[in-house]
Amino acid sequence: xxxxxxxxxxxxxxxxxxxxxxxxxxxxxxxxxxxxxxxxxxxxxxxxxxxxxxxxxxxxxxxxxxxxxxxxxxxxxxxxxxxxxxxxxxxxxxxxxxxxxxxxxxxxxxxxxxxxxxxxxxxxxxxxxxxxxxxxxxxxxxxxxxxxxxxxxxxxxxxxxxxxxxxxxxxxxxxxxxxxxxxxxxxxxxxxxxxxxxxxxxxxxxxxxxxxxxxxxxxxxxxxxxxxxxxxxxxxxxxxxxxxxxxxxxxxxxxxxxxxxxxxxxxxxxxxxxxxxxxxxxxxxxxxxxxxxxxxxxxxxxxxxxxxxxxxxxxxxxxxxx
Amino acid sequence: xxxxxxxxxxxxxxxxxxxxxxxxxxxxxxxxxxxxxxxxxxxxxxxxxxxxxxxxxxxxxxxxxxxxxxxxxxxxxxxxxxxxxxxxxxxxxxxxxxxxxxxxxxxxxxxxxxxxxxxxxxxxxxxxxxxxxxxxxxxxxxxxxxxxxxxxxxxxxxxxxxxxxxxxxxxxxxxxxxxxxxxxxxxxxxxxxxxxxxxxxxxxxxxxxxxxxxxxxxxxxxxxxxxxxxxxxxxxxxxxxxxxxxxxxxxxxxxxxxxxxxxxxxxxxxxxxxxxxxxxxxxxxxxxxxxxxxxxxxxxxxxxxxxxxxxxxxxxxxxxxx
DNA sequence: TTGAAAGCGCTAACAT
DNA sequence: ATGTTAGCGCTTTCAA
Numbered sequence: 035x036x037x038x039x040x041x042x043x044x045x046x047x048x049x050x051x052x053x054x055x056x057x058x059x060x061x062x063x064x065x066x067x068x069x070x071x072x073x074x075x076x077x078x079x080x081x082x083x084x085x086x087x088x089x090x091x092x093x094x095x096x097x098x099x100x101x102x103x104x105x106x107x108x109x110x111x112x113x114x115x116x117x118x119x120x121x122x123x124x125x126x127x128x129x130x131x132x133x134x135x136x137x138x139x140x141x142x143x144x145x146x147x148x149x150x151x152x153x154x155x156x157x158x159x160x161x162x163x164x165x166x167x168x169x170x171x172x173x174x175x176x177x178x179x180x181x182x183x184x185x186x187x188x189x190x191x192x193x194x195x196x197x198x199x200x201x202x203x204x205x206x207x208x209x210x211x212x213x214x215x216x217x218x219x220x221x222x223x224x225x226x227x228x229x230x231x232x233x234x235x236x237x238x239x240x241x242x243x244x245x246x247x248x249x250x251x252x253x254x255x256x257x258x259x260x261x262x263x264x265x266x267x268x269x270x271x272x273x274x275x276x277x278x279x280x281x282x283x284x285x286x287x288x289x290x291x292x293x294x295x296x297x298x299x300x301x302x303x304x305x306x307x308x309x310x311x312x313x314x315x316x317x318x319x320x321x322x323x324x325x326x327x328x329x330x331x332x333x334x335x336x337x338x339x340x341x342x343x344x345x346x347x348x349x350x351x352x353x354x355x356x
Numbered sequence: 357x358x359x360x361x362x363x364x365x366x367x368x369x370x371x372x373x374x375x376x377x378x379x380x381x382x383x384x385x386x387x388x389x390x391x392x393x394x395x396x397x398x399x400x401x402x403x404x405x406x407x408x409x410x411x412x413x414x415x416x417x418x419x420x421x422x423x424x425x426x427x428x429x430x431x432x433x434x435x436x437x438x439x440x441x442x443x444x445x446x447x448x449x450x451x452x453x454x455x456x457x458x459x460x461x462x463x464x465x466x467x468x469x470x471x472x473x474x475x476x477x478x479x480x481x482x483x484x485x486x487x488x489x490x491x492x493x494x495x496x497x498x499x500x501x502x503x504x505x506x507x508x509x510x511x512x513x514x515x516x517x518x519x520x521x522x523x524x525x526x527x528x529x530x531x532x533x534x535x536x537x538x539x540x541x542x543x544x545x546x547x548x549x550x551x552x553x554x555x556x557x558x559x560x561x562x563x564x565x566x567x568x569x570x571x572x573x574x575x576x577x578x579x580x581x582x583x584x585x586x587x588x589x590x591x592x593x594x595x596x597x598x599x600x601x602x603x604x605x606x607x608x609x610x611x612x613x614x615x616x617x618x619x620x621x622x623x624x625x626x627x628x629x630x631x632x633x634x635x636x637x638x639x640x641x642x643x644x645x646x647x648x649x650x651x652x653x654x655x656x657x658x659x660x661x662x663x664x665x666x667x668x669x670x671x672x673x674x675x676x677x678x
Numbered sequence: 679t680t681g682a683a684a685g686c687g688c689t690a691a692c693a694t
Numbered sequence: 695a696t697g698t699t700a701g702c703g704c705t706t707t708c709a710a
Binding site for chain 1: 385387388389390391392394395400402405410411413416417419420423424427432433434435436437447450451453454455456478479563589592595596617618619620622623624626
Binding site: 038039042044066067069070071072073074075 | 686687688689690
């Protein structure tokens with residue numbers, strides 16, 4: 035039909051016909067069918083956002099940035115939650131493949147996401163990695179400076195006299211956890227403090243894992259005077275578990291962590307933490323993705339967003355005797 | 357092709373052909389095209405979730421519940437953020453229409469959303485309303501008990517001796533704001549406390565509006581001893597603004613509010629508030645929607661979810677002299 | 679049990 | 695400036 039031409043505002047059309055068509059469309063409440071359009075155009079104008087927990091203030095803000103950027107560019111956003119689970123992630127990747135989204139912005143659950151990303155690549159679906167790198171995958175990514183952030187935190191603790199600093203980390207399957215460990219070790223080494231493997235515990239970045247960490251923390255001897263929890267929700271749950279066990283924070287144990295708590299941080303900056311620009315993670319992730327969709331041959335880009343130390347009441351100087 | 361039959365596991369097929377087809381599908385990395393499927397089936401297996409702020413812990417949790425329920429039922433979820441703006445909402449409704457989603461779960465920006473909902477109805481797109489009612493629209497909805505919740509809060513304050521209680525409300529365009537005002541008035545009336553219109557201020561449910569409210573609050577004479585902020589983020593911003601002005605909370609002014617703060621509430625229950633089961637809002641909203649999709653003639657259902665008073669440090673008893 | 683034909687609503691390419 | 699044809703990848707219907 036000529037109708038297609040007026041909808042897409044393409045080709046030559048007399049003003050008269052255009053108006054007539056528009057009038058009829060109004061009357062009929064006609065709405066173009068995006069599905070049919072997608073089928074012939076081979077693009078859906080849909081992007082998919084796969085994060086590990088929509089309930090975490092960090093990813094929430096990421097989602098906000100992603101949604102804003104997607105809409106501004108005429109894209110729809112499909113939401114997925116992987117829960118740090120490779121299996122859920124795979125299910126979602128399958129959905130994404132058959133849905134024929136134009137691109138995927140993904141926070142991989144970990145290194146084992148590699149096959150998923152390779153699947154996307156094999157099917158020619160552009161993707162951008164958010165927050166975590168996956169070894170063996172060269173692609174666009176938006177990352178934070180986990181090594182640097184961890185160093186800042188640990189160095190800050192050391193500056194306050196802490197020497198026995200524990201690390202409650204995420205899984206070594208996840209690049210940010212490895213980087214935070216690396217930063218932790220660097221900071222210790224620079225100040226000539228020995229690295230004690232017993233002071234490092236792994237979890238799964240999920241709040242549910244905090245209880246076990248608290249127990250191990252309590253059993254350590256000599257007790258640490260401070261602990262670096264690798265992310266915000268982990269820190270929160272850890273704090274709860276510690277208090278439940280009668281361990282005073284920060285009186286007996288100081289805590290520092292990564293990522294803020296959105297609105298709550300503003301009101302009550304309890305935690306000393308390294309904050310990352312979550313909104314920009316989302317926004318720039320989508321930007322990279324759209325540019326990638328438009329130019330598949332450009333070299334991969336890697337954006338590293340800065341972080342910033344914010345002090346709160348969760349830390350107090352170590353007792354001189356300690 | 358026979359292929360369709362094996363994919364959909366429909367019709368009679370010899371085991372031999374089925375296996376052969378499956379093998380070839382594997383080799384070719386074949387993935388069915390959902391777009392083409394949608395075009396002929398006239399359903400996309402996609403639901404749309406439109407909320408007012410993905411960054412608000414309440415809606416975040418709603419989104420989580422919605423995502424879980426959608427996935428469990430084989431549906432994809434399209435995410436939209438209206439920012440309490442009728443215009444953004446209309447844009448999103450347009451998208452939704454052309455996308456041919458199977459249904460919409462929406463938190464209307466307010467009463468002016470009515471035309472949007474009528475548009476959906478006219479186009480035969482099932483929708484379920486979340487959290488807020490819209491006069492003149494009869495449809496499935498999942499609501500909280502705003503009247504009852506507000507009564508509980510105000511009654512609690514009165515029980516602690518407060519008599520001059522202000523209300524920083526949302527817009528009267530929004531049903532929950534009207535209901536919270538109604539509950540507030542009921543509680544006052546039952547205790548024989550006069551209603552003072554000057555003690556009620558309207559905002560837009562958005563944190564940005566808190567500053568103005570704080571200013572008016574400060575200018576009131578006699579000063580209120582307590583204030584009921586109609587939602588969580590409003591309460592948070594209000595608290596900030598008040599403290600910035602040197603007004604001590606709860607020393608000089610007690611605050612109560614609606615909806616919790618997700619994880620943060622657990623750690624530090626600062627606010628006395630009425631908590632709603634946000635996850636269930638999302639989950640049941642999607643359930644209603646799917647049932648509606650499957651049976652368009654059933655009578656509309658209205659689910660009212662209970663809320664619960666939680667006390668925190670944001671309230672202290674009124675001075676006896678007050 | 680399998681195949682062939684038609685059509686979902688659209689756009690690109692080619693007439694007119 | 696407008697109309698026609700073909701085809702995107704699938705499912706339905708009907709035929710073999």
